[in-house]
């Protein structure tokens with residue numbers, strides 16, 4: 001959406017004004033502005049307070065227009081115009097006419113709470129934010145967990161629009177954002193407290209966004225953010241090189257990517273999943289084992305991406321110096337220490353730079369299995385499926 005710089009001008013000193021007029025277009029052009037009307041005479045139909053010449057310049061966004069107007073280069077030029085002409089200057093932001101969002105919100109936490117569509121005016125775009133029009137939204141278990149109140153200790157504000165990740169097109173950029181511009185395709189894992197993806201517009205900190213390479217389809221870009229960052233960051237918690245790894249819950253989104261990433265760095269990657277998912281995990285390079293087959297004291301890195309009592313297998317299988325990371329449940333640090341190992345409960349952190357880097361370094365990541373793609377308006381069905389459906393693969397929402 002564009003913003004239009006508008007000026008009406010009465011020139012009083014044409015020599016000085018011509019100097020201004022000769023210098024200004026290059027500044028406008030450098031700021032991405034495009035002259036739609038360049039000083040043409042204005043014909044009055046009513047009223048007698050119009051000035052005689054009209055200028056209209058289009059900018060991609062209000063932020064781009066303000067960047068131009070407040071730039072030191074324009075500040076240096078402005079006195080020439082002010083000395084040589086009487087001007088009225090302003091702008092129209094066409095964003096403001098369309099800057100409404102429909103988001104699916106919850107008024108409180110609870111298993112019984114359903115998401116309701118609420119249309120409201122977009123807040124002013126934060127200086128460090130991107131305003132994104134989602135093209136595909138990916139669901140994660142954390143979405144129903146937040147809805148149910150399992151993470152209520154975090155400082156959520158209500159009404160809250162859930163949704164942690166997705167892909168979309170940048171509509172506008174905040175004034176301090178560098179490296180992104182409107183029209184680009186970006187992917188992001190938003191901070192959970194902010195959420196916001198279950199909507200037709202979402203504001204995300206630019207530091208949490210990554211440009212999507214052209215070769216990456218929307219399914220991957222929407223669904224890689226949370227699992228890829230979680231898997232990568234969890235593996236990095238082990239201080240040394242990983243030799244023998246065990247992934248528990250290897251068929252899930254995080255487990256699949258962890259299995260693949262560990263395959264690049266470890267000598268062996270054993271993987272636990274349900275029998276129906278064994279082929280999928282084998283194709284990722286994991287050596288599928290049963291909990292009983294996961295040998296005692298064998299592994300120097302264990303990822304628990306499943307939760308529940310299977311963590312007993314994890315403790316038993318730790319080698320000396322090993323790291324156990326659970327992304328699902330609390331860990332018994334003392335128990336790991338007594339086996340000369342460490343246990344960490346980890347929560348992944350959004351990081352756009354890390355995401356860009358990982359996407360560039362791992363073009364071979366497996367495309368997500370698509371379980372279902374539903375219209376955004378069916379978000380409650382999608383969440384129900386995610387929580388109770390035991391689906392294999394990702395559920396997507398399409399705005």
Ligand SMILES: NC(=O)c1ccc[n+]([C@@H]2O[C@H](COP(=O)([O-])OP(=O)(O)OC[C@H]3O[C@@H](n4cnc5c(N)ncnc54)[C@H](OP(=O)(O)O)[C@@H]3O)[C@@H](O)[C@H]2O)c1
Nearest residue numbers: 141142230251252253254273274277305327346347348390
């Ligand atoms: N701490 C963090 O930062 C963080 C980040 C991402 C995810 N997580 C958590 O990590 C866990 C895995 O996340 P994910 O995104 O990989 O999940 P996912 O894609 O839904 O996969 C979960 C896997 O768990 C197994 N499973 C066991 N019981 C299940 C059930 N009742 N319903 C569905 N699946 C079940 C399934 O594998 P099998 O059928 O093969 O057993 C499934 O492939 C979740 O609990 C999630 O909340 C935490």
